[in-house]
Amino acid sequence: KQEVTQIPAALSVPEGENLVLNCSFTDSAIYNLQWFRQDPGKGLTSLLLIQSSQREQTSGRLNASLDKSSGRSTLYIAASQPGDSATYLCAGQSNYQLIWGAGTKLIIKP
Amino acid sequence: NAGVTQTPKFQVLKTGQSMTLQCAQDMNHEYMSWYRQDPGMGLRLIHYSVGAGITDQGEVPNGYNVSRSTTEDFPLRLLSAAPSQTSVYFCASSPQRRDTQYFGPGTRLTVL
Numbered sequence: 001k002q003e004v005t006q007i008p009a010a011l012s013v014p015e016g017e018n019l020v021l022n023c024s025f026t027d028s029a030i031y032n033l034q035w036f037r038q039d040p041g042k043g044l045t046s047l048l049l050i051q052s053s054q055r056e057q058t059s060g061r062l063n064a065s066l067d068k069s070s071g072r073s074t075l076y077i078a079a080s081q082p083g084d085s086a087t088y089l090c091a092g093q094s095n096y097q098l099i100w101g102a103g104t105k106l107i108i109k110p
Numbered sequence: 111n112a113g114v115t116q117t118p119k120f121q122v123l124k125t126g127q128s129m130t131l132q133c134a135q136d137m138n139h140e141y142m143s144w145y146r147q148d149p150g151m152g153l154r155l156i157h158y159s160v161g162a163g164i165t166d167q168g169e170v171p172n173g174y175n176v177s178r179s180t181t182e183d184f185p186l187r188l189l190s191a192a193p194s195q196t197s198v199y200f201c202a203s204s205p206q207r208r209d210t211q212y213f214g215p216g217t218r219l220t221v222l
Contacts, residue, residue, distance in 0.1 A: 004152065031208050043114075043200060043213035089152070093208050097143075097168060100152030 002027040002094050006101035014109050015082060021075040021104050023090035028068045031093040035064050035075050038087045038103070047088075048075070080108045112136050116201050116214035123191040123221045131186040131217050133201030141204045142184040143168070143211070144176065146197040153200065159184055160207060191221045 003026045013019050023033070032051050036044040048057045048064040050073070056065040063076040073090055087105045091098040117132045135142065143158035155168030159178040173195060175187040184203075188195060198218050202211040 034210065036213075041216075043215045044202075044211075046210045046212070049210050091152075096207075097155045097158070098153075098211070100154075102150055102152045 002030070002092055002099040004090060004092050004099050004101040006088075006090060006104050008104060009102065010105040010107070012107040012109060013080060015080060017080050018076065018078050019080055019106075021077070021088050021090075021106070023073040023075070023101055025071050025073070025092045025099070027092075027094070028071055029094070030068070031095070033064075033066050033073045034091045034093065034098065035062075035073075036089045036091065038089060040086075044089065077106075082108045082110050084108050114201055114203055114212050114214035116199075116217050118217060119215065121217060121219050123188070123219065125191060125193060125221060127191050129188050129191070131188075131199055131201075131219075133184045133186065133214060134182050135184075135201075135203040135212070136182065137203060137205075137212065138181060139203035139205050139212070140181070141207045141209070141211075142178065143202050144174070144184070144186045145200045145202065146170065146195075147200060147216075148197050156186065156199075158207075188219075193221045195219065196221045 034049045035047040038044045050057045050066040061078040087103040089103040091100045114135045140161045144156040145153040157176040159165045201214040204211045
């Protein structure tokens, strides 16, 4: 059964730093890996989707990578800003459903 | 485009009561799903639908019912509320099952 893990559960960094969020999954037979952002009391917003045949995707200051052989994905945020503070969730697409990690709560200190 | 809308935003129920959480999307998406989110856990899939008239169970379907009579609407029914169903419920839609999913703002449900 697919399991998705995100470590650490929380991360606090000064504004302007580059940072990496980690996501690991147990079953390499995924169709895609998705990263979402969740702001307090709100729904989830899709950030990036990496197909299983791809190694990375980029959107602005965000870059997500996928390594199926090691069961890992990373979300790289460049030049962090206070507005990046949120919980970031990754999810692996299996045949029938998305399997979710519990998220990393990111705080960017001004 | 309103995207995915959910009502109500907050709800308090007593044990044994029933209610329906509403979800609608205006993007003509075929795939719709319901998740619950509990503290410290990832989202868990309750039910999903790949198109009008077709629904199926997810990871945690017990105590919940769904129907999909139109492409736009996908209501979630709690048959007899229990305190274990206290959670935040999210509805999501996507063009197809493996596409990017679009989420509603959520319903925060408390069962006393």
